[in-house]
Amino acid sequence: QLTQSPSSLSASVGDRVTISCRASQGINSHLAWLQQKPGKAPNLLIYTASTLQSGVPSRFSGSGSGTDFTLTISSLQPEDFATYFCQHLGSFGGGTKVETK
């Protein structure tokens, strides 16, 4: 089971944003992050906790291992307002909606 926090946050363009995901048991580095924009399918951003999927901007980064993981957006851009999900095998976190302040 994956627990994300916060469930939503308000931020401005240029802000540094961090999203947390906690696993109920240790999963080494086997965690992915996905982004979903309104009305669109999810898109894989990061896998194996910290590896950027091809084509994903470098302002996105992931860290963590074991049970605690973090997705960081170093400088929020207008196209980054979306919902972010963590995922391990068949489990998804509840999502974090990043909204404009």
Add this chain to the structure above:
Amino acid sequence: EVHLVESGGTLVQPGGSLRLSCAVSGFTFTSYWMAWVRQAPGKGLEWVANINEYGSDKYYADSVRGRFTISRDNAKTSLFLQMDSLRAEDTALYYCARVDVVVAGREDNYDSWGQGTLVTVSS
């Protein structure tokens, strides 16, 4: 370019059946596991089922096991989901997704998605 296109979603009565399809192109279909993932209106993502490259191994979420059947036709590069005994709680947008098995049994990444097909279960 990887392309996944779902179809078959519609309004169906509780207890009814539906078969979803996902037409795939742009990659070697027989090299990948595939999955169905659903999203109820305004809710998060829920994994539904996985199938291996050959169609011989299938896994289901507890919420659909015994009612849904995942299958594939490698000759037609298509994925299917047979949905029986449908319930109101099955109402969702159903996505077809390609699975990249990074570490077997440890890490599966859903690295390509279709746009989804909407299933509404209501009388």
